[in-house]
Each structure stands twice: as C-alpha cells, then as structure tokens.
Amino acid sequence: MSPPKVLFVSHSGAVSGAERVLLDVIEAFPQARAFVFEPGDLPARLTAAGVETTVSKGGATLSGARRDSSLRVILPLASALFGLTRELMAAMKDCDVVYANSQKAFTLAALACLLKRKPLVWHLHDILSPAHFGTLQRQLQTRLANLAACCVIVPSDAAAQAFIAAGGTAKRVAVVPNGVSREPDPRSxxxxxxxxxxxxxxxxxxxxxxxxxxxxxxxxxxxxxxxxxxxxxxxxxxxxxxxxxxxxxxxxxxxxxxxxxxxxxxxxxxxxxxxxxxxxxxxxxxxxxxxxxxxxxxxxxxxxxxxxxxxxxxxxxxxxxxxxxxxxxxxxxxxxxxxxxxxxxxxxxxxxxxxxxxxxxxxxxxYSVARMNDAIAGSVASATRQRLA
Structure with a gap:
C-alpha cells in the first residue's frame, strides 16, 4: 500500500516549536504537500526541502487574531476566513488526509474537512488548560475536535489530560512525545x-x-x-x-x-x-x-x-x-x-x-524523531481508513 498523500496545514509562517516539529514530521511523508496561511521562514524551508508548498493569498490578515481576541476583533475577519477556507478546500483536492499543525489551522481545516468529507488529524501543540485558554474557547475546540478529527495527537500526558478535561473524547487522543534530532558540536x-x-x-x-x-x-x-x-x-x-x-x-x-x-x-x-x-x-x-x-x-x-x-x-x-x-x-x-x-x-x-x-x-x-514519526505515521494511516461518524 502506497503512503497516504497528506496535506499539512500551518497558520504560522514563522518557525517556533510547533513548526520545528512539523519540519521533522513531514520528512516521513514523501508525497506530502503543505498549505501555510502566511509567508515566512516555514514555507521557505519547506520549499527548500522539496515539499510542494502553497502560501495563502489572504491568510496573513488573520495574524491579528490571537488566543484572547474578542468578537470585535474576530468578526471583521470573517471575509478573510471565508476566502482562506475556500483556498484550503482547493488545496485539499487530491490529498488522502489533512494534518492540522496548530489551533488556527485546525479550526479552518475542520470546517473544510467536514465540507469535503476528508479525514483530519490534529496535532495539538498547546495545553488546553484554564491558564492558557478561556472556558468558551476550550469547549469550542474540543467539541469541534470531537466532531471533525479522526485523531488528536498530543505530545504529553499533561496535554492529553487537559484536552480530555476540557471535553475532548479520550479515545481519539494519541500521546506522541515530540522527537528531536540534533547532533552535538564537537568543539569544546x-x-x-x-x-x-x-x-x-x-x-x-x-x-x-x-x-x-x-x-x-x-x-x-x-x-x-x-x-x-x-x-x-x-x-x-x-x-x-x-x-x-x-x-x-x-x-x-x-x-x-x-x-x-x-x-x-x-x-x-x-x-x-x-x-x-x-x-x-x-x-x-x-x-x-x-x-x-x-x-x-x-x-x-x-x-x-x-x-x-x-x-x-x-x-x-x-x-x-x-x-x-x-x-x-x-x-x-x-x-x-x-x-x-x-x-x-x-x-x-x-x-x-x-x-x-x-x-x-x-x-x-x-525522544527520537524516528520514534515520533513511526507513531505519527500509524495515526495518519489509521485516519485514512476512518470515516467520520
């Protein structure tokens, strides 16, 4: 059986912790493509690595939306959100599974996957605790995950427990510790x-x-x-x-x-x-x-x-x-x-x-990259076989 065609979706064009993990994960999927909301170092590095990468035409306008943004901030962005969702649906055309690498990416990918009936994997790099997110946002994210995601990958038991406590379905959670591949410098x-x-x-x-x-x-x-x-x-x-x-x-x-x-x-x-x-x-x-x-x-x-x-x-x-x-x-x-x-x-x-x-x-x-990628490949393969309830 040939490897699944995976579309990786990231909201950020900058490279921080979650994006560094993405750069390692995507190497395990030779037919992968990427859709990034905004330009930056991430799409540049993906392209340099030989990954076919699409940068949204209007996704950068969403950079003003943050975890604690009010409806007054979000509502004027509705038109941009609609346009971005259409772009994402077009990018999903030939993929077997969609892999959302952030909360913003997941929110739009969930809507697009429900409309296109594509299996969705969410790699949740955050911890959905009251310290970081309000009650409404935690409930919205977990309910959307319960509805649209075949699998929610989290990097630790702490993140898994927070997701479940916020209302997430336990059986959809896969704990996969992040892998790191770095060679030490030989200098003293x-x-x-x-x-x-x-x-x-x-x-x-x-x-x-x-x-x-x-x-x-x-x-x-x-x-x-x-x-x-x-x-x-x-x-x-x-x-x-x-x-x-x-x-x-x-x-x-x-x-x-x-x-x-x-x-x-x-x-x-x-x-x-x-x-x-x-x-x-x-x-x-x-x-x-x-x-x-x-x-x-x-x-x-x-x-x-x-x-x-x-x-x-x-x-x-x-x-x-x-x-x-x-x-x-x-x-x-x-x-x-x-x-x-x-x-x-x-x-x-x-x-x-x-x-x-x-x-x-x-x-x-x-915490090896090989161990992480083996586990994630299993979750993605399982997602391609699932149909949303």
Missing amino acids: KADLRRDMGLPEAGFLAGVFSRISPWKGQDIVLQALAGNPDITGVFAGSALFGEEAYASRLQRLVREFGLENRAIFLGQRSDILPLMQAMDVVIHPSTEPEPFGLTLVEAMLAGTPLLASDAGASAEILDNGRYGTLFAPANPAALITALTDLARMAAERPDDLAEITAAARERALTV
Missing part, C-alpha cells in the same frame, strides 16, 4: 564561547524560547539580580505580537543593573551549540507546558537542566531524575536551584556528569 565549551562571542569565563545560564510573558524570562532576570556570580544568555525573539513584554524585559535589565550580565541574542538557529556553551539551561515557564523541546535539546547537549515544575516538564525529567524542578514563577526557588547547581558543578562534577549522561541517553531513546 571554551571554543564555543569564544567562537560565538560569549563571555569566556564565568557561569552562564541559558534560556531558549520565544520572548513571551508565560515563558518566564522576567523570572530569570529577577533570579540573576539575586545571584551576582551568574550571567544570563537569552536566545529567542517576540514572535506573536509580544514586543511589549520584550520592552519590559529591557526595563528590568536596567532596573536590576544587569546590563553586563543579561545577554539577549535574538532568534538563533544554532541552538545546540549555544546550549553546549552554557553551564546550565533554564526552562522557566510560569504556566503548564504541553511539552518543552528546549528540555530535550538541553539533554542532547549534555547540559544540566533547571525547569519549572509545570505541565510536561516533570514527565520529561522523570520527576527530577534528569534535571532539577523548581516552583513556577518563583524567583527565590530559582535562585536556590541555581546556587545548588553551581555548588554541585564545583564540588561534585562527576555526579553532575553522570546525570547529564543519563539525560542524554533518555533523549536519544525516548
């Missing part, structure tokens, strides 16, 4: 720091995520203010209209006197080498995470981890076996964790090396 930590223009001496703590309030960069700045021996390195940018938060971070840098100890690198593609140059990677999310690619990448890099105990972090780190968990949104708890880790690095380096080696082995086995 000292060489990496020098080559990348980082401070060659001192204890460096790296934070790797987009600039967003719930990603917790402000918590790290507060912790740095309480620990003068540590320099923070922040990789990431404000992607989804969160420039006000980025400006707030710069005000905090000045307020805390961190001009020489808070380095903002912007968006970077050389994530693993940067992580290898760090003494610790911090994952400071203040709200539950559906997964946390940063955690797995740091494990592959062999760099010690500190992560807020929210969402999937405890799953990935096996309740602290492969890294230290600290209370979310708690600068004092982070200061304590940083101090303890720095002491361990100085006094018990062999013990720390043993933990990071075990973490790397876990990342290579549990």
